[in-house]
Amino acid sequence: MATPVNSPMVGKLISVDVKVGDQVKENDPVATIEAMKMYVKIYAPASGVVKEIKATPGDVVNPDTVILTLE
Secondary structure, eight states, X not given: OOEEEEOSSSXXXXXXXXXXXXXXXXTOEEEEEEETTEEEEEEOSSOEEEEEEOOOTTOEEOTXXXXXXXX
16 A cells, blocks of 8 residues: 655655655655745655655645655
8 A cells, every 4th residue: 555745834845865666764754845944854654665756846845745655
């Protein structure tokens, strides 16, 4: 079952720090957004393998935007 990784707030996606096929552990940093002139790291909610990256740097993301999925 795929686990989505969403943005915690509205912001601009600055970087995706993993690629498809990477193994991540729970709480590993996987992306960075800029919100209110601050950089905010996004952490993996669970351990798994990056299955798909759905957003690209420069995208404006909302709390319901899926940045990537883990499996």
